[in-house]
Amino acid sequence: MDNNLEHKTIKSFMTTDLITVGPAAHIKEVIRLFTEKAVSGIPVVDAANKLLGVVTKKDLIDALLPTYLDLMEHVDFIEDFGHMELDIFEEFDNPLFIAADMMNAHPVTVTQDCTLLKAAALMNKNNVEALLVVIGGKLTGVFALTDLCKALFTLTQ
Amino acid sequence: MNAHVFFIFSGFIICYALIVTDRFPRASVALATASFFIIAGFTNLETAWRDYIDFRTLALLTGMMIVVAILKRTGIFQYIALKMAKLAGGEPRRLFIYFAVITALLSAFLDNVTTVLIVAPITLLVCETLRKNPFPFLFMEIIASNIGGTATLIGDPPNILIGSAARFSFNAFIANLTPIVIIVFCLSLAIVWLIFKKEMEVSPLDKRRLFAFDERKALKDPRFLKRSSIVLVFILMGFFAHRMLHIEPASVAFAGGAFLLLATGLNPNEVFKELEWGTLFFFIGLFIVVGTLDSIGAIRCVAAFLTVWTQAPAVLIMIVLWVAAFLSTIFGSIPVTVALIPLVREVATQVRFAPVEMQAAWWALALGACFGGNGSIIASAANVVVADIADKAGHHITFKRYISYAIPLTLGSIILSSVYIWIRYLL
Numbered sequence: 001m002d003n004n005l006e007h008k009t010i011k012s013f014m015t016t017d018l019i020t021v022g023p024a025a026h027i028k029e030v031i032r033l034f035t036e037k038a039v040s041g042i043p044v045v046d047a048a049n050k051l052l053g054v055v056t057k058k059d060l061i062d063a064l065l066p067t068y069l070d071l072m073e074h075v076d077f078i079e080d081f082g083h084m085e086l087d088i089f090e091e092f093d094n095p096l097f098i099a100a101d102m103m104n105a106h107p108v109t110v111t112q113d114c115t116l117l118k119a120a121a122l123m124n125k126n127n128v129e130a131l132l133v134v135i136g137g138k139l140t141g142v143f144a145l146t147d148l149c150k151a152l153f154t155l156t157q
Numbered sequence: 158m159n160a161h162v163f164f165i166f167s168g169f170i171i172c173y174a175l176i177v178t179d180r181f182p183r184a185s186v187a188l189a190t191a192s193f194f195i196i197a198g199f200t201n202l203e204t205a206w207r208d209y210i211d212f213r214t215l216a217l218l219t220g221m222m223i224v225v226a227i228l229k230r231t232g233i234f235q236y237i238a239l240k241m242a243k244l245a246g247g248e249p250r251r252l253f254i255y256f257a258v259i260t261a262l263l264s265a266f267l268d269n270v271t272t273v274l275i276v277a278p279i280t281l282l283v284c285e286t287l288r289k290n291p292f293p294f295l296f297m298e299i300i301a302s303n304i305g306g307t308a309t310l311i312g313d314p315p316n317i318l319i320g321s322a323a324r325f326s327f328n329a330f331i332a333n334l335t336p337i338v339i340i341v342f343c344l345s346l347a348i349v350w351l352i353f354k355k356e357m358e359v360s361p362l363d364k365r366r367l368f369a370f371d372e373r374k375a376l377k378d379p380r381f382l383k384r385s386s387i388v389l390v391f392i393l394m395g396f397f398a399h400r401m402l403h404i405e406p407a408s409v410a411f412a413g414g415a416f417l418l419l420a421t422g423l424n425p426n427e428v429f430k431e432l433e434w435g436t437l438f439f440f441i442g443l444f445i446v447v448g449t450l451d452s453i454g455a456i457r458c459v460a461a462f463l464t465v466w467t468q469a470p471a472v473l474i475m476i477v478l479w480v481a482a483f484l485s486t487i488f489g490s491i492p493v494t495v496a497l498i499p500l501v502r503e504v505a506t507q508v509r510f511a512p513v514e515m516q517a518a519w520w521a522l523a524l525g526a527c528f529g530g531n532g533s534i535i536a537s538a539a540n541v542v543v544a545d546i547a548d549k550a551g552h553h554i555t556f557k558r559y560i561s562y563a564i565p566l567t568l569g570s571i572i573l574s575s576v577y578i579w580i581r582y583l584l
Binding site (some may be wrong): 066067068069071072073074076077078079080081082083084 | 229230232235239274277278279281282285286288363366369370371372373374375377546549550
């Protein structure tokens with residue numbers, strides 16, 4: 001293999017055809033995008049394409065569940081969440097529940113000259129499935145775990 | 158007044174003022190002040206190590222933290238809380254009493270923070286299932302954890318400190334404090350129950366939902382639970398019989414933690430991660446700060462000032478009780494107890510307390526500091542934890558609403574304690 005991984009940057013492998021939402025996008029819109037596109041997270045950007053945050057599927061789970069469940073050692077004794085199940089749908093019907101409410105406002109960002117290995121290390125360290133590629137605060141691409149796999153596949157052929 | 162006295166005194170004041178403002182983590186403030194005293198040469202590491210730091214307190218705290226961190230993993234406490242909810246038949250008025258009792262009982266043997274970390278999430282879950290506002294339940298649990306913790310040597314940090322300073326046995330705490338704790342608990346429970354009684358109606362359908370909880374599923378690993386329970390029985394026997402066996406309570410706790418680690422085969426590093434290192438280092442910092450303050454005679458001065466004003470032991474003991482309660486409401490019970498222990502000792506020597514008066518003074522300090530922990534939302538760590546959990550679950554407990562119920566209850570408990578100490582030790 002003459003391609004040296006060390007000198008490959010994410011630039012040629014990142015996704016630039018991006019799916020994004022505005023901060024005021026309703027949560028149902030975010031959920032719809034998750035069902036239609038195979039992405040782990042959706043970047044939240046303003047009108048000038050400035051990156052504000054990211055909503056991941058994990059954030060969606062967190063929004064569904066009461067926070068105090070985190071504090072319990074186990075939850076499998078709960079057989080019936082009862083009306084809490086219904087409350088979720090009510091909450092998701094609330095027109096004021098928007099992307100900005102559940103996004104992570106401090107996503108892991110990189111520049112496009114980041115090497116593959118560094119990108120892998122960052123994903124691993126921060127326990128995320130995708131890195132957001134920015135130039136001067138503006139979103140230019142997404143480098144996801146699938147992109148890393150593609151890169152590795154191409155380079156090792 | 159020479160320069161180093163001025164610096165030590167100001168260092169102490171700034172340290173305690175910063176603890177109240179809560180701008181920085183308490184442990185950092187106490188450690189920084191202690192380090193300042195050491196670097197400036199007001200004290201040195203050797204003296205701090207040998208004379209100021211109370212290793213008995215640290216060993217007892219660390220030992221119990223290990224024991225609790227392991228027992229928590231068995232799920233037994235969750236099991237008990239859920240069982241209680243079912244026993245109450247989902248009837249909120251009974252549930253309220255059962256949860257308060259279980260909180261008080263658990264906190265008598267576990268630290269208060271652990272107790273509320275176990276009970277509060279289950280309370281929120283049960284309240285949401287029953288569509289009830291959790292405020293009355295959470296409020297009562299704060300009160301119950303502070304009152305229940307007062308009953309035993311290991312229940313609350315002030316008691317651990319006092320037990321170590323006065324060399325009281327585990328049983329001495331039960332014999333002297335449990336009676337008044339039961340009285341105060343029952344009265345507080347009755348009062349809070351009456352206040353919130355009207356809000357406690359629930360539909361039969363929601364009650365049924367509660368019975369769908371399967372508490373046995375909270376118990377994960379029966380073998381693990383069995384081994385832990387056996388060691389726990391030995392630890393409790395050790396506490397009850399430590400005087401007879403000539404072992405200190407701190408040694409019982411420390412050995413208990415060690416054997417529990419060994420018996421369960423858990424990775425110690427995993428368990429150690431769960432210890433409250435912040436609290437342990439907070440103690441270390443405070444011991445050095447107060448020890449240094451004591452070394453320049455500051456505490457003797459305060460004691461002398463007090464005894465000029467009155468020499469009557471009974472009056473001095475009541476002052477200890479009320480001052481401890483008042484200051485704990487503001488500063489929190491740990492820093493107040495660390496500072497008041499040398500003061501009580503000093504006053505006792507200057508006025509020559511009789512042994513029974515000496516005892517009464519220690520119990521007064523314990524009751525004042527522990528019950529004072531109910532006075533405000535920041536007065537004890539358990540209060541802050543419950544407020545945080547409630548906040549995250551969307552049920553904000555406001556400072557004003559909390560103290561509007563808590564201050565009268567605290568005052569009542571201190572009045573009852575005064576009467577108790579008076580009748581039992583001073584008549």
